[in-house]
Amino acid sequence: MxxxxxxxxxxxxxxxxxxxxxxxxxxxxxxxxxxxxxxxxxxRGLVPTETVEPLPPAPAAAPIEQPWYQQAADTLGSLLRPSASYYITPLLLALNFLVFALMVLADVDAFEPRAADLIRWGSNFSPLSLHQQPWRLLTSCFVHGGLAHLLLNSLALLFLGRLTESLVGPRALLLLYLASGVGGSLTSAWWHTMGVNSVGASGAIFGLYGLLLALALTGAVPLSRPQRYGLLWLVMLLVPSQLQAGLEGGGPTDNAAHLGGLLTGSLLGLLYAAVARKSKPIE
Missing domain, CATH: 1.20.1280 (Monooxygenase)
Known part of the structure; x- marks a missing residue:
């Protein structure tokens, strides 16, 4: 030193x-x-001072992008996964698929089931529904006339059920869905005076449209103005288009059940709005 x-x-x-x-x-x-x-x-500044340059940080690993089918599966899984405040919609979907699976296992045609098979599994067959077996007014809502019918109704139920359950809660959704299904079945049996053999969840699903329409018009649930207008446009665009598709499709589409479910859901939605307004504390 x-x-x-x-x-x-x-x-x-x-x-x-x-x-x-x-x-x-x-x-x-x-x-x-x-x-x-x-x-x-x-x-003296005549020779540069040697400094050790720090190493540049390692580049962050690029996120691994999932393929589209994996993203779709994750999204569908989140929609089907029940929670404490969302479980009725997955339950209804599961019941529809369970009934269909049991029908197929019992040798019912998965694409074009016979009328006799539908009656055996609980269809809304008016000679029986209006007399000895009124339970068919409800069970017919869980029976479907083929795989395509089941998938179309399931997609509608998945979308509308998720939306409705988030607005009114699971219990109200279940009561309204079942009541609208029965209302649609009754309307169908009343309208078709020559008899009808009807199946499907469409009447109950149209009841969800009716509920959403009533909620948007009455303001019974906390929605912003854009959300309320969006809900109104959703119902006003989809309902007429689906009714028109039923008229032009040429198939056995039961628009009477659709309208009956829509009317039932609307009336119950107005009742829900009145109860909600009455129970709301005065500020």
């Missing part, structure tokens, strides 16, 4: 040329002498 201090004092008195000579010929002298010459040159 004393030698380094002595060298530093010595080189502080040297000229730049002398210091450069010592630095260039450092091998001829003791290491401490050469190092002292270099340090003095660095202090």
């Amino acid at each position: 004393a030698a380094e201090s002595t060298f530093a004092e010595l080189f502080a008195q040297k000229t730049d040329a002398e210091l450069l000579y010592f630095a260039q010929n450092a091998r001829r002298y003791p290491p401490a002498l050469g190092q002292a010459a270099v340090r003095e040159l660095q202090q």
Whole structure:
């Protein structure tokens, strides 16, 4: 340490040329002498100070993008996964698929079931529904006339059920869904005076449209003005288009059940709004 201090004092008195000579010929002298010459040159700014540049941070790993089918599966899973405040819609969907699976296992055609098979599994067969077996007014809502019929109704129920359950809660959704289904079945049996053999959840699903319409018109649930207008447009666009598709489809679409479910859901929605307004505390 004393030698380094002595060298530093010595080189502080040297000229730049002398210091450069010592630095260039450092091998001829003791290491401490050469190092002292270099340090003095660095202090005078004649030799750049050696600094260790920090290594650049490692680039962040790029997120692995999931394929579209995996994203679709995750989204569908979140819609079907029940929770404390969302479980009626998944339950209704599960019941529809369970009944259909049992029908197929019992040798019912999965694409074009026979009328006799539908009656055997609980369809709304008016000669029986209006007399000895009124329970068919409800069970027919869980029977479907083929895989395509089941999938179309399930998609509608998944969308409308999720929306409705978030607005009115699981219990109200269940009561309204079942009541609208029965209302649609009764309307169908009353309208078709020559008899009807009807199946499907469409009447109950149209009841959800009616409920949403009543909620949007009465403001029974906390919705912003854009949300309310969006809900009105949703119902006013989808309901007429689906009724028209039923008229033009040429198939056995039961628009009487659709209208009956829509009317039942609307009336129950108005009742829900009145009860909600009455139970709301006065501020």
